[in-house]
Amino acid sequence: MTSWQRGKENEEQGEREIQQGQQRGDLGEQVRGAAQDAAGNIEQGLDNLGDTLSGRQHDLEGHDRDAGREAQTWAEHRGDDMENAADRAGDWVNNRANDLDNKS
Numbered sequence: 118m119t120s121w122q123r124g125k126e127n128e129e130q131g132e133r134e135i136q137q138g139q140q141r142g143d144l145g146e147q148v149r150g151a152a153q154d155a156a157g158n159i160e161q162g163l164d165n166l167g168d169t170l171s172g173r174q175h176d177l178e179g180h181d182r183d184a185g186r187e188a189q190t191w192a193e194h195r196g197d198d199m200e201n202a203a204d205r206a207g208d209w210v211n212n213r214a215n216d217l218d219n220k221s
Contacts, residue, residue, distance in 0.1 A: 128157030
């Protein structure tokens with residue numbers, strides 16, 4: 118599964134969880150759903166950005182070395198870093214939502 122597909126699934130599941138939380142009056146579930154929805158949107162955006170930065174849409178050629186390939190590798194690593202940061206942010210929000218549930 119690509120990160121874009123995973124992001125889409127997270128977005129859809131988050132939206133469902135928000136609606137279920139609203140129907141039940143469960144604030145923690147709504148917060149978790151919003152976090153999952155946001156994380157899904159971020160992951161899709163990062164995947165698209167990574168494709169653009171890595172040059173997957175453009176074939177870059179170098180003369181003395183393959184500078185395009187080096188740039189692609191660098192961009193892929195930065196995309197991975199951003200995706201990991203988004204995952205950590207989503208985990209943090211989920212943990213805060215769980216804290217709300219535990220206090221209820």
